[in-house]
Amino acid sequence: MKKEYLDKIMDADLVLIGIGSEFEKLRYRCEEKAIEALNELNDLLNGKNYFVITTCTNNILKESGFRNDRIVSPCGNLEVKQCTKACKGSLQELTDEEIQHIRKRADSDGEFHLGVCAVCGAPMTLNNVYTSEYDEEGYLNDWKMYTKWLQGTLNKKLCVLELGVDMTFPNIIRWPFEKVAFYNQKATFIRVNEKLYHMSEELKDKGIAVNKQSIDWITENDI
Ligand SMILES: [Zn+2]
Numbered sequence: 001m002k003k004e005y006l007d008k009i010m011d012a013d014l015v016l017i018g019i020g021s022e023f024e025k026l027r028y029r030c031e032e033k034a035i036e037a038l039n040e041l042n043d044l045l046n047g048k049n050y051f052v053i054t055t056c057t058n059n060i061l062k063e064s065g066f067r068n069d070r071i072v073s074p075c076g077n078l079e080v081k082q083c084t085k086a087c088k089g090s091l092q093e094l095t096d097e098e099i100q101h102i103r104k105r106a107d108s109d110g111e112f113h114l115g116v117c118a119v120c121g122a123p124m125t126l127n128n129v130y131t132s133e134y135d136e137e138g139y140l141n142d143w144k145m146y147t148k149w150l151q152g153t154l155n156k157k158l159c160v161l162e163l164g165v166d167m168t169f170p171n172i173i174r175w176p177f178e179k180v181a182f183y184n185q186k187a188t189f190i191r192v193n194e195k196l197y198h199m200s201e202e203l204k205d206k207g208i209a210v211n212k213q214s215i216d217w218i219t220e221n222d223i
Helices: 003-011 032-044 096-105 136-151 174-183 214-219
Strands: 014-019 049-054 076-083 124-128 158-163 188-193 207-211
Touching: 003 158, 003 188, 003 207, 014 174, 032 214, 049 136, 076 096, 076 136, 158 174, 158 214, 174 188, 188 214
Parallel strands: 014 049, 014 158, 158 188, 188 207
Antiparallel strands: 076 124
16 A cells, blocks of 8 residues: 555544445456455454445455454445345355355356255355345444444544445445545545546545555555
């Protein structure tokens, strides 16, 4: 990361990070270079008070070593399965075997065999936003931690880092981040994106728009 950006992160008391589709070329697997970039970012954040939110469903935040109590994946991730009929109480953790199975099958027909619901006997499926009856209970606890953390950013020196987020789910990262940066007088907002890097009119004074692929942005340096 270039020093001018790193300085802004280091200068902040709190860092809010959004990780988007540039880190999710694959829905159920993580690209090595994406994990490496986020590992690097995680190292830079050592000792910082941060929270990371992602729209990715491939478990990338966990695989990159971010703290479990500082991440939220509202679109679901590769950890939990649910009943296809979304029975209450059907959520179950995926076993390592099942995760391997999903990652393998995703390359071919994408049909997963994850057993049946203990409540109603219907087939189980992945607990994510691409499931027709998405059970949002799966990320609720993490979401509560996230909103509580966000409340604590008011009037604090906040650096908002939006990395490679597209417009597929704008109400999860893009719009809320703009709002947080707009209302916090001490906020800096850095938007990095290969295509959708433009800054809104309201944020042009405190926002920095970077026209770059965000994995490259993290891993580039001044030397
Ligand atoms: Zn069921």
